[in-house]
Each structure stands twice: as C-alpha cells, then as structure tokens.
Amino acid sequence: MTTTCRIVVLISGSGSNLQAIIDAIDTKQIPAEIVAVISNKAEAYGLQRAASANIATQVLPYAGFTDRQEYDQALMACINQYQPDLIILAGFMRILSNELVHHYPGRMLNIHPSLLPKYKGLNTHQRVLEAGEKEHGATVHFVTPELDSGPIILQGKIPILKTDNEQQLTQHIHKLEHQIYPQAVMWFAQGRLHLSGNTVLLDQHPITPQQQIYTQSITGQLSNN
Numbered sequence: 001m002t003t004t005c006r007i008v009v010l011i012s013g014s015g016s017n018l019q020a021i022i023d024a025i026d027t028k029q030i031p032a033e034i035v036a037v038i039s040n041k042a043e044a045y046g047l048q049r050a051a052s053a054n055i056a057t058q059v060l061p062y063a064g065f066t067d068r069q070e071y072d073q074a075l076m077a078c079i080n081q082y083q084p085d086l087i088i089l090a091g092f093m094r095i096l097s098n099e100l101v102h103h104y105p106g107r108m109l110n111i112h113p114s115l116l117p118k119y120k121g122l123n124t125h126q127r128v129l130e131a132g133e134k135e136h137g138a139t140v141h142f143v144t145p146e147l148d149s150g151p152i153i154l155q156g157k158i159p160i161l162k163t164d165n166e167q168q169l170t171q172h173i174h175k176l177e178h179q180i181y182p183q184a185v186m187w188f189a190q191g192r193l194h195l196s197g198n199t200v201l202l203d204q205h206p207i208t209p210q211q212q213i214y215t216q217s218i219t220g221q222l223s224n225n
C-alpha cells in the first residue's frame, strides 16, 4: 500500500480488539489509520474507546430496518463514506449478507474465538469446555459469505488448563486475540497480505503453517514452531 491503509472497524461490544489495533497504530507497528468505528449497538463500550482516540464513530442499530438486506444496504453506505482499504470485524455480532461481503473482496477480516474450522458460530468457549478439548484458540480469517469459513490468515493456540472455567478461558483467548489480530492487520497494511481465490498470500506466496500458527506457552510467550 503506497498510502496509509484506511481502516473501518465494525464492533458490537467491548472493543478490546479494537483497542489492541489502536495501540499498535499509535506505536507505529501498523502503518494505518482507523477512519471510523461503526457499531450496531449504541451501548458498545468500544465506541468510547474510539472517541477517546479521536476516531469518528457511527451507530447503526438494526431496529428501524425491515430486513437484513435493507440493513446491509445502509451499513454499506455508511462504510463507503469513509472509503476504506480494509474493513475489520472486531466482535461484530451480525451476519453479513453475500452482497455486502462481495462488495469488499479480499478486504474484510474477522477474528473468531476458536481454532477454525472447529467451533464456528456463537458460544465457542462454553462448547469447547463441554467437549473436554485440550486446546483452544482464535483465528483471523478473510470474510467470505459463508459464516466463519473464509481463508485462514493466523491462528493462536493455547492449552486448556484443568482449572480453567469459562471466564478464565475467555480472558486467555482475549489476550491471544490482542496479539494475533494486530499482526494480521499489520501484514495487510504493509501490503504483504492478499487473497487470491481461496488462497492467502503472504509476500506473494501461499502462507505456510509455520507463518500461520502460533502457540502460547503457560508463561504467555507466543511462538510459531
């Protein structure tokens, strides 16, 4: 990217992933500018985080629209005002229509709290614990129309401790997300990350498992081999 990457972030809640990206931009790790934060929930705490960072905010609640298609038209119009190079879903809780997704090919990222393709959808931490899994994680992927199924960019893995309850596991996953999401956004903003069909390219070559998978040790250290 020759100019600074313009990013629009979509949120529905706390926005801790948004904060991690704001911080990485502030410390010049990511050559980008967040030009707007859009929330479908007026009470989302992430809106305050954006305002504190002098980022424009928009609230677009679903109430008032008759169907998904109409809502997504309005959302697209809202996004397009800001002419973004990249759209980031950071805890955005509404499924997006094919039409909206197709409008931004290879330019929309999501972070999902599981080791995709396992545990698509909602309530992942609870389901992972109930299944007695030994490990869990988070995945950054390109958004495609099919939910949580787009090509994978990065994954972070953690062991599940015998003592972990849902709240602790959620906290551990959040910490992991705050490391891997800025990394993926950095690659995109540097112009190193592309989607070619269903293949993720890093520096023009298909991304390798070594580059994709980070494992966090008990001490919190992330490493990729």
Ligand code: NHR
Binding pocket: 089, 092, 093, 094, 095, 096, 097, 098, 101, 110, 111, 112, 113, 120, 121, 122, 143, 144, 145, 146, 147, 148, 149, 150
């Ligand atoms: N849209 C498309 N087309 N593709 C993806 O991969 C998407 C997406 C929209 C959001 C995030 C996703 C996640 O990471 C995401 C990925 C919401 C739901 C959901 O069921 C599921 C997955 C994700 C986000 N939403 C309900 C709905 O009817 C509403 C639930 C609620 O409001 O609490 O939209 O997990």
Ligand code: GAR
Binding pocket: 011, 012, 013, 014, 015, 016, 017, 018, 046, 090, 091, 092, 093, 111, 112, 113, 121, 122, 138, 174, 177
């Ligand atoms: C994150 O854990 C993200 O993976 C998850 O919501 C949380 C948002 O936290 N996303 C989904 O579940 C999408 N369906 P945040 O608002 O503090 O960034």
